[in-house]
Amino acid sequence: MTINQNTFTGEFSYSLDIKGRVNIPAKFRNVLSSDNEQSFVITRGMDPCVWVYPVMVWQSIESELRKLSSLSRINRSFVRSTVRYASSVQYDKQGRIAITPNLIEYAQLGKEALIIGMVNKIEIWNPKSLDSVDQESHKIDSSEFDELANQIIL
Amino acid sequence: MTINQNTFTGEFSYSLDIKGRVNIPAKFRNVLSSDNEQSFVITRGMDPCVWVYPVMVWQSIESELRKLSSLSRINRSFVRSTVRYASSVQYDKQGRIAITPNLIEYAQLGKEALIIGMVNKIEIWNPKSLDSVDQESHKIDSSEFDELANQIIL
DNA sequence: ATAGATTATGGGTAGTTGTGGGTAATTTTA
DNA sequence: TAAAATTACCCACAACTACCCATAATCTAT
Numbered sequence: 001m002t003i004n005q006n007t008f009t010g011e012f013s014y015s016l017d018i019k020g021r022v023n024i025p026a027k028f029r030n031v032l033s034s035d036n037e038q039s040f041v042i043t044r045g046m047d048p049c050v051w052v053y054p055v056m057v058w059q060s061i062e063s064e065l066r067k068l069s070s071l072s073r074i075n076r077s078f079v080r081s082t083v084r085y086a087s088s089v090q091y092d093k094q095g096r097i098a099i100t101p102n103l104i105e106y107a108q109l110g111k112e113a114l115i116i117g118m119v120n121k122i123e124i125w126n127p128k129s130l131d132s133v134d135q136e137s138h139k140i141d142s143s144e145f146d147e148l149a150n151q152i153i154l
Numbered sequence: 155m156t157i158n159q160n161t162f163t164g165e166f167s168y169s170l171d172i173k174g175r176v177n178i179p180a181k182f183r184n185v186l187s188s189d190n191e192q193s194f195v196i197t198r199g200m201d202p203c204v205w206v207y208p209v210m211v212w213q214s215i216e217s218e219l220r221k222l223s224s225l226s227r228i229n230r231s232f233v234r235s236t237v238r239y240a241s242s243v244q245y246d247k248q249g250r251i252a253i254t255p256n257l258i259e260y261a262q263l264g265k266e267a268l269i270i271g272m273v274n275k276i277e278i279w280n281p282k283s284l285d286s287v288d289q290e291s292h293k294i295d296s297s298e299f300d301e302l303a304n305q306i307i308l
Numbered sequence: 309a310t311a312g313a314t315t316a317t318g319g320g321t322a323g324t325t326g327t328g329g330g331t332a333a334t335t336t337t338a
Numbered sequence: 339t340a341a342a343a344t345t346a347c348c349c350a351c352a353a354c355t356a357c358c359c360a361t362a363a364t365c366t367a368t
Contacts, residue, residue, distance in 0.1 A: 088163065325353085332360105
């Protein structure tokens with residue numbers, strides 16, 4: 001039995017091939033197989049990485065976006081920035097998804113791709129970027145970081 | 155299975171040819187194929203871009219407009235401004251639609267056209283205009299923008 | 309330990325997609 | 339009414355993508 005039906009945890013190192021494909025870890029695929037899902041939505045992360053959502057999770061984001069009236073300029077801008085880089089992908093018979101060129105560039109992905117489970121979504125990183133981002137945020141926000149750690153009983 | 159039967163997401167760069175035609179991304183066409191639709195309604199966007207609606211979506215807008223009594227001057231004005239620039243187009247065998255000259259001028263479209271999925275409609279932009287509009291609204295509305303981002307758990 | 313299954317990675321091929329241009333029909337203009 | 343311009347429809351080709359198969363590495367179970 002897995003931790004929870006729809007939960008991604010752990011870290012995996014895979015290779016991004018010439019065609020821009022990466023493997024989705026078998027563990028993650030099994031999490032979703034119950035829903036008979038073979039689709040994900042990939043998009044820009046808030047950090048310089050790729051975010052991969054299961055379709056179900058993305059749909060709930062989308063339904064929120066649908067509620068925003070296009071009469072408001074901020075709404076339009078917000079919807080645009082959220083949806084602009086998102087695209088639906090499905091994995092092939094080997095369990096790989098194709099990362100679009102613009103996302104590869106945004107996340108600075110090279111041959112080695114680090115895949116990290118983030119509970120309700122998956123992140124794909126260039127290992128180097130991850131190191132520098134994590135160090136940076138630790139330096140700057142360490143007190144807020146500790147505060148959060150206190151709230152959640154580990 | 156795709157994200158959602160009628161959902162447009164993602165960004166695509168296509169060329170607007172001499173005849174004023176742009177490609178509709180294959181992904182978007184597939185979204186509609188289930189409805190056996192080959193028609194769109196194109197009109198002015200609220201921003202300096204072209205809005206492209208699937209017929210079904212436009213029809214629901216129209217039915218809302220029908221409810222507005224012509225006795226009210228604002229209603230008349232609103233209906234007029236909404237419908238005035240709208241026209242129905244269908245795509246050719248290659249999946250392109252022709253943009254009318256006045257819309258090309260309104261959106262300042264050049265050789266390069268940026269097509270953006272906006273959930274229930276499609277936008278066609280001159281890349282330069284998009285940049286400046288996005289920067290502008292970020293500058294002015296950044297706090298409201300953050301507020302929206304907080305409401306929706308990404 | 310060994311056989312069988314699963315998983316990760318690479319590459320080939322057929323079909324699709326994006327782009328340009330040609331020609332006939334239609335509309336507009338003089 | 340005839341010429342000019344515009345539009346609709348068709349074909350061609352290059353680039354790309356989805357789909358398939360092959361192989362190596364890893365894991366599982368007896």
